[in-house]
Amino acid sequence: MEIPFLDTILWPIKWVVELILVAWHYLWTFIGLDPAAGLTWVLSIVGLVLVVRAALIPIFVRQIKSQRKMLEVAPQLKKIQDKYKGKKDQFSREAMSRETMELYRRTGTNPLASCLPLLLQMPIFFSLFSVLNNAQKGLAGVGPLNAELGKQFGDATLFGVAPLHDTFIGAWNAGGPWQVMLIAGLMVVLMTASQFYTQLQIMAKNQSPEAKNSPMFKQQRILLYILPLVFVFSGVAFPLGVMFYWLTSNLWTMGQQFLVIRNMPTPGSEAAKAREARLAKKGKLEPTKGAPAIESIPEPPKTTQRQQPVNKNRAKKQGDKK
Amino acid sequence: MMSVVTAIVLLPRNLAVLILRGYRAVISPLYGDVCRYYPSCSSYTLQAIQQRGVVVGSAMGLYRIARCHPWAKGGIDDVPPVRRQRYRLTPFGFVVASHGKG
Numbered sequence: 001m002e003i004p005f006l007d008t009i010l011w012p013i014k015w016v017v018e019l020i021l022v023a024w025h026y027l028w029t030f031i032g033l034d035p036a037a038g039l040t041w042v043l044s045i046v047g048l049v050l051v052v053r054a055a056l057i058p059i060f061v062r063q064i065k066s067q068r069k070m071l072e073v074a075p076q077l078k079k080i081q082d083k084y085k086g087k088k089d090q091f092s093r094e095a096m097s098r099e100t101m102e103l104y105r106r107t108g109t110n111p112l113a114s115c116l117p118l119l120l121q122m123p124i125f126f127s128l129f130s131v132l133n134n135a136q137k138g139l140a141g142v143g144p145l146n147a148e149l150g151k152q153f154g155d156a157t158l159f160g161v162a163p164l165h166d167t168f169i170g171a172w173n174a175g176g177p178w179q180v181m182l183i184a185g186l187m188v189v190l191m192t193a194s195q196f197y198t199q200l201q202i203m204a205k206n207q208s209p210e211a212k213n214s215p216m217f218k219q220q221r222i223l224l225y226i227l228p229l230v231f232v233f234s235g236v237a238f239p240l241g242v243m244f245y246w247l248t249s250n251l252w253t254m255g256q257q258f259l260v261i262r263n264m265p266t267p268g269s270e271a272a273k274a275r276e277a278r279l280a281k282k283g284k285l286e287p288t289k290g291a292p293a294i295e296s297i298p299e300p301p302k303t304t305q306r307q308q309p310v311n312k313n314r315a316k317k318q319g320d321k322k
Numbered sequence: 323m324m325s326v327v328t329a330i331v332l333l334p335r336n337l338a339v340l341i342l343r344g345y346r347a348v349i350s351p352l353y354g355d356v357c358r359y360y361p362s363c364s365s366y367t368l369q370a371i372q373q374r375g376v377v378v379g380s381a382m383g384l385y386r387i388a389r390c391h392p393w394a395k396g397g398i399d400d401v402p403p404v405r406r407q408r409y410r411l412t413p414f415g416f417v418v419a420s421h422g423k424g
Contacts, residue, residue: 059392062392062393063392095421097360098360098398100360101359101360101362101396101397101398102397102398104358104395104397105395105397105398106397108395109356110395110396110397111329112355112356112357112358112396113355113356113358113392113394114356114357114358114390114391114396115387115390116356116390116392116393117362117392118356119387
């Protein structure tokens with residue numbers, strides 16, 4: 001990259017990215033893959049994703065845990081939502097967000113992840129971009145990726161024709177190879193499909209009734225339709241190597257989400273009911289530990305009216321009716 | 323004359339406002355609500371820049387982003403109010419002089 005300032009910030013991250021890439025490359029070569037093959041380098045990129053995403057698991061687990069705790073504050077959350085029900089003006093919505101956030105803070109149940117996981121991945125993404133960019137020129141990286149490996153990475157091709165550093169737009173302008181365009185196109189489709197599926201899974205199955213009523217939910221729905229556009233644009237402009245990183249990362253998210261929805265669904269969601277049904281079938285439904293059901297049984301309305309004394313026989317009849 | 327000077331003084335922060343508004347309209351919705359605070363980090367930075375200019379505002383914004391991580395408690399965290407409101411905001415969020423023709 002041409003921006004020296006950014007390069008300085010990214011230097012340590014680039015160094016680590018290169019180290020992980022080279023380590024995986026070494027491993028794949030060690031078990032007998034061709035060191036110069038495109039596939040070997042793609043697998044190294046996949047390895048990089050595995051390491052990065054595994055490192056992010058603790059953050060994810062924390063998020064899940066606080067979502068579990070949401071159950072305890074569900075009634076309070078409902079109260080806030082009822083208070084602002086039908087009020088669509090900006091001030092009411094702002095006040096509602098304020099109260100909701102304050103509730104999260106008070107009870108330590110903030111379900112939002114902050115932008116840190118994204119911020120962490122962004123420099124890795126840029127670093128990979130820049131490593132590929134340099135490798136394309138046959139330049140050495142900043143550390144473990146020496147000149148020889150850098151050249152190898154830069155020259156690596158898939159199917160012998162599609163270089164990993166090439167972009168759809170580059171191939172388009174140069175009039176080929178068409179394989180680059182095909183692979184890029186395929187990846188855009190796969191990325192869109194996996195993202196769509198992940199989002200749909202979360203929205204359709206893993207949302208508590210409270211969350212489904214929040215404005216956040218509507219925003220997520222819009223997201224569902226904007227993301228494919230983003231993928232198309234980036235799929236045209238990004239080198240194949242970077243696209244492989246993104247695609248693998250998407251697939252990881254999909255798998256992770258699937259496991260979470262299956263085994264640790266949000267209480268009160270469709271997925272939670274499905275899980276209970278599954279466990280009940282196997283006959284090992286553990287009793288919920290003091291956790292109240294989301295739809296608590298409505299208390300009989302308290303009346304100040306005196307209860308009419310009932311004759312014994314009549315009381316018996318009423319009892320039978322139940 | 324004063325209004326020209328004010329416009330020049332306010333130019334950097336209005337540029338920053340434009341960039342942040344663009345970011346909030348295009349990029350923010352891409353990953354939905356993730357901020358653990360209210361207002362969100364970008365909204366906080368926008369307000370800080372509107373009130374105090376690009377340098378102080380950006381620094382406050384960066385400090386806010388640094389505070390917003392999965393282990394933070396979150397909650398309400400407004401920009402500390404300035405002592406004297408010298409400017410006025412347009413509906414879009416641009417900062418303009420509060421006196422004069424405008």
